[in-house]
Amino acid sequence: HLTISQIDAALRQLTGPQQMQRPPIFSALKRGGEPLYAKARRGEVVEVEERPIDVHAFDLISAADLLHGDEPLLRLHVECGSGTYVRSLVRDLGELLGCGAHVAQLRRLWVDPFREPRLWTLEALQELADRGERMLDACLLPIEAGMASWPGLRVSDAQAQRLARGQSVAGAASTPGSVALYDEAGRALGLGAVDEAGILRPQRLFTWAAALGQPASIAAKPLS
Structure with missing residues (x-):
């Protein structure tokens, strides 16, 4: 034994x-x-x-x-x-x-930064959905929560537009590595990478990054 x-x-x-x-x-x-x-x-x-x-x-x-x-x-x-x-x-x-072993049951408790109180079972989600779709809002986390493990870097609207076009931004940061990108108001834009020369390049950006600083387009219908 x-x-x-x-x-x-x-x-x-x-x-x-x-x-x-x-x-x-x-x-x-x-x-x-x-x-x-x-x-x-x-x-x-x-x-x-x-x-x-x-x-x-x-x-x-x-x-x-x-x-x-x-x-x-x-x-x-x-x-x-x-x-x-x-x-x-x-x-x-x-x-x-010396006896061999296999997994009989596996339960994932958490994945950083999402700890167990933030995990929901399908049964719990279904119960909330049955009470109305708005009840599911309590289960949602902001996009920024999924980017918390990266160093944050705020960029201007003009820099965000350059990144959205696939262009690089010089002098945005001095420490090389992957970064989470935010606009001036702190809204998540996506992920970027800074090289040894301090040049920031886009990796994955949300679509709204390209709209920063752009004039709004308004459709108007003439009054009859």
């Missing part, structure tokens, strides 16, 4: 930055422009390379069925970086323990 100390030791081996993980062949990763799962379904043998992942925490919550029952069930908690395959993480845990 496995012991708690054995499990904890294996979990520690799988915790930390730059852990090497081999993704499953049944995944959306592409090889030669084709998803691996398509090759796997045809029975092709594909060697999947290991790649680094970050596992911030991998802890045992409970092991009530560890000493009793034919199928021991562990409850685990994992905090990891993007690109981590949790099912592969559990597979590797089983290999370390």
Whole structure:
């Protein structure tokens, strides 16, 4: 039988930055422009390379069925970086323990910056929708919430128009890297990238970025 100390030791081996993980062949990763799962379904043998992942925490919550029952069930908690395959993480845990393991149930608690109180089940959304579509407004977050992980950069209307045309803007920032773009009023415009020379280039922009600073078009019907 496995012991708690054995499990904890294996979990520690799988915790930390730059852990090497081999993704499953049944995944959306592409090889030669084709998803691996398509090759796997045809029975092709594909060697999947290991790649680094970050596992911030991998802890045992409970092991009530560890000493009793034919199928021991562990409850685990994992905090990891993007690109981590949790099912592969559990597979590797089983290999370390020498008994094999697979995921029986997987529940995602949060994805930064969206924590659990901001997550809604389909059942809860349906219940709100049944009470009226306006009730769903309480579930919505502003677009800016999805851009909170990038450094913010405000641009003028003229700069926003240049970016919307695919043109670069010199001297907009001094620190290179990806940035979240906002207009002078703080409204989200999209994402950009600053190079080593401080030149800002557009990456993904919302359509309204092109309309900043433009005169409004008004259609008028003559009075009869």
